Amino acid sequence: MYPQPIQKAGRFANISYRVALPISIVLWLLPLIAVLMTSIRSIQDINAGNYWGWPTHIQLWQNYSQVFTSTRMGQYLLNSLIITIPAVIGAVVLSTLAGFALSKYRFRGKTLIFAVFIAGNFVPFQILMIPVRNITIALGLYDTYWALIIFHIAFQSGFCTLFMRNFMVGIPDALIEAARVEGVSEWNIFRHVVVPLVRPALAALSVLVFTFIWNDYFWALVLVQSDDVRPVTAGLSSLQGQWLASWQLMSAGAIIAAIPPVILFFTMQRHFIAGLTLGATKG
CATH class of the missing domain: 4.10.280 (MYOD Basic-Helix-Loop-Helix Domain, subunit B)
Known part of the structure; x- marks a missing residue:
């Protein structure tokens, strides 16, 4: 019903x-x-x-x-772009490859691997704080761009793989089999057959992941401590003084920080809606 x-x-x-x-x-x-x-x-x-x-x-x-004149807001915005863009590209590319493998190939352990991706989405990320911080320190990545980039790629890949796999399941196997009969390699099948068909889903996923990573505050506090690397979400807290909070500046900074995701959403709105409704109707 x-x-x-x-x-x-x-x-x-x-x-x-x-x-x-x-x-x-x-x-x-x-x-x-x-x-x-x-x-x-x-x-x-x-x-x-x-x-x-x-x-x-x-x-x-x-x-x-x-x-912009009294704070390092410009640096914070640049840091967020440096962190968010590679993380989005990495998460979407890896999840698209993994989704293709999990949806169109048969191999031993496929169900178990897919279950691991699903289970990872239910793990509270707060319990990973100490292990992730210790790993980044051991690898010399603490307080660098790479600490946040690598972590966001790893953490977002579970959701992204689930998202892309569910879209790719709807692609007719006959298309892929016809390409194989013509002698097309698996990589070219992925590039020229699968990716064009899931382009709306890629746009929708990119908007979602960009918003998730751009708005992240928790890991920006855990893995970064210097202003040279700090993204805009953590940078806003530095606008609060020791004795007096400049609420008007913090509010203005929050509005500025919200502009890039809003611009991206309205720019990709047509593809975003098409990606979310892809496969929702028959025919």
């Missing part, structure tokens, strides 16, 4: 839905609105306790420019 569309539900359900939906949206947007409003307030306004009212003095240009 599938959920019934709201249009076909009863009168009470329709009224409840129309009332609850805007209330839920407003409640969800309240923190975002508060951060946005705080980012254009003056420090005097914040100290006076004006948290939700309209700012007495709007400091749009002053606050956002001060984030």
Whole structure:
């Protein structure tokens, strides 16, 4: 039994839905609105306790420019790009190869390997903090870009492989068999047959993984300690002073940090939606 569309539900359900939906949206947007409003307030306004009212003095240009002139926000953004882009490429490439093998090849231990990928998604990443930190120190990777890049590739590969494998299962085996009959190598089958068919899924997965890695805060604190390597999520915490928190700068920095994932999503929106709905209908 599938959920019934709201249009076909009863009168009470329709009224409840129309009332609850805007209330839920407003409640969800309240923190975002508060951060946005705080980012254009003056420090005097914040100290006076004006948290939700309209700012007495709007400091749009002053606050956002001060984030770059008074802090290392530019370096933090660059660090996030240096970490996120290679990690996304590595995770997506490895998971696409693994997904192809798990979906279209028969070999001993295939089910066990797939089960390991699935089980890895259920492991709380917090319990890996001490082992991962010790490994990075032993390998000389602690407080470097590679510590976060390698870890994110390893940690995201389980989810990405599950994602890609489920999409590749829907590719007709007849296409691959026809290519093999024509003498096409396995690598060329992967490149010229499989990858073009799952391009929407690759776009959707890239957007998701980019958002996950860009917004990571926990591992940025565990594996990095210097400003030269620190990504923007951890860099925002450094804007908080020892005696006084510059909430207007922290809010402006948070808005700036959220811009790249938002731009990527709207740029890839058509492919993202197509990837999520790929295979959802027959025909």
